Amino acid sequence: MILPLSFYRQDTLDAARKLLGCFLVHSNARRQTIGRIVETEAYKLTDPASHGYKGRTERNSALFGPVGHAYVYFTYGNHFCFNVTTGRGASKGGVLVRALEPIEGIALMRKRRDTEKLTDLCSGPGKLTRALGITLDLNGFPLDDGPLQIWSRDSLPSQPKIKRSDIFQTTRIGLTRATELPWRFYLKDNPHVSRR
DNA sequence: GTACTGATTTTCT
DNA sequence: GAAAATCAGTACC
Numbered sequence: 001m002i003l004p005l006s007f008y009r010q011d012t013l014d015a016a017r018k019l020l021g022c023f024l025v026h027s028n029a030r031r032q033t034i035g036r037i038v039e040t041e042a043y044k045l046t047d048p049a050s051h052g053y054k055g056r057t058e059r060n061s062a063l064f065g066p067v068g069h070a071y072v073y074f075t076y077g078n079h080f081c082f083n084v085t086t087g088r089g090a091s092k093g094g095v096l097v098r099a100l101e102p103i104e105g106i107a108l109m110r111k112r113r114d115t116e117k118l119t120d121l122c123s124g125p126g127k128l129t130r131a132l133g134i135t136l137d138l139n140g141f142p143l144d145d146g147p148l149q150i151w152s153r154d155s156l157p158s159q160p161k162i163k164r165s166d167i168f169q170t171t172r173i174g175l176t177r178a179t180e181l182p183w184r185f186y187l188k189d190n191p192h193v194s195r196r
Numbered sequence: 197g198t199a200c201t202g203a204t205t206t207t208c209t
Numbered sequence: 210g211a212a213a214a215t216c217a218g219t220a221c222c
Contacts, residue, residue: 075214075215077215078215124216127216174213174214178214
């Protein structure tokens with residue numbers, strides 16, 4: 001069910017692909033929200049677009065820690081973004097989760113996001129952190145245990161099987177500083193992705 | 197539907 | 210002091 005930390009110890013690009021279809025699960029005392037990952041982007045530390053490219057700082061230190069942990073950062077004065085630390089050797093880095101398909105706790109997501117439209121709840125990195133209640137408190141937390149977890153593709157019944165041909169690969173979004181590389185992955189024809 | 201713009205604040209230079 | 214892996218709102222097809 002829960003992805004073991006060893007899962008994250010593979011090439012960051014492979015991890016970004018294989019995380020599609022897995023479930024991001026946030027729980028607190030009373031309530032749970034779950035979304036199916038439908039869009040990711042890979043950021044290796046060796047890439048100028050990575051927050052860790054210029055070395056370790058207090059903000060990005062989670063990227064330099066063990067794999068399978070959360071790297072959460074605050075940006076544009078408004079939003080949190082959620083990454084998983086991944087990779088081994090030269091491919092060490094993080095995978096940004098950019099969009100989810102809402103699965104459980106949808107009423108709570110609507111309340112947190114203050115919108116009704118299903119395809120607008122988690123269709124962007126800042127939107128999904130708000131919908132699930134992910135904040136800086138979770139930065140550095142392991143994802144195989146605790147309030148924020150990632151579950152494997154077959155954890156929940158009646159979810160569509162993912163074939164390699166269902167995964168679309170294209171350039172990343174929103175980069176202002178570095179070159180855009182084709183390191184963005186999403187599930188083809190899924191209405192919850194941030195854009196096509 | 198696409199295109200552009202302002203909001204807002206932490207982080208690093 | 211400027212940049213930032215974004216979002217919501219507005220204007221126009």
